[in-house]
Amino acid sequence: MKTKKVLTYKAGAIALALALCAGGASAAQIYWTDWTGSDLDPGTGFKGTGTITTPTSTITVTYTNPQGIGFYQPSGGIYYYSNGTDGPTGTSPYTSSAVDNRPSTSDIIALQYAGPQTLTFSQAIANPVFAYVSLNGNGYGFDQDFDILSFGDPSDGNACGYWGCGTSYKQVVTVNGKTEYQLLGTGEPHGTLQFKGTFDTVNWRSLSNEYWNGFTVGVQGTAVEFCEANPTAPGCAPSTVPEPASLALLGLGLAGLAAGRRRKT
Secondary structure (H helix, E strand, O other), X not given: OOOOOEOOOOOOOOOOOOOOEOOEOOOEOXXXXXXXXXXXXXXXXXXXXXXXXXXXXXXXXXXXXXXXXXXXXXXXXXXXXXXXXXXOXXXXXXXXXXXXXXXXXXXXXXXXXXXXXXXXXXXXXXOOEEEEEOOOOOOXXXXXXXXXXXXXXXXXXXXXXXXXXXXXXXXXXXXXXXXEEEEEEEEOOOEEEEEOOEXXXXXXXXXXXXXXXXXXXXXXXXXXXXXXXXXXXXXXXXOOOOOXXXXXXXXXXXXXXXXHHHHHO
């Protein structure tokens, strides 16, 4: 039985497996956020920062929550991403055919209050992975579409999460005229989801007050790294610089126009 979670409500509370090959994704190493420091918000809200280090880039991640949070664990403490085994065929709630490794440290941001919050990246990233812990009694409504990659329940072929078993599912709704992609579940959801596209900000809201449910975020690479490997993927703009062959054809076309103009005159 859970001893550190309060199951009553109070009134008023992203990695990634990049599709490096067209036609499907394969399990890849995820570089998870190293959350550091302490609360940078002098008021009742919360602001925390961390870094994601890929083989070629260092990305600063900033998380803001004007309602405040339950607690911030940037080092040490309980490792809530436990249970199961890693790898594409493992049984961890946080690994799958797309994610090879769960978060390697105990870093986590634990939420408590309903309301909006934001993750901002210092440069655009592609298809980040969001790991969540104990989404019991709450749900998240994101402004970005996502795929649920894995969750801690025998029905998904995985071990249960730290606080128990639970399923996860997505629900798409309209809120104030805008599409919202909701992460919901049954029991004690622990797992990962993957956002789609290239962007530098993710906004979402906790749907209920609940102490506590937590998260961290990771990536396989930046948007630049992804688009270099997948130039025709959605969100990756094609090059506007003409290839040599295109320049030659353009020159021939201009010459033809000039010749036609001389014949007319």
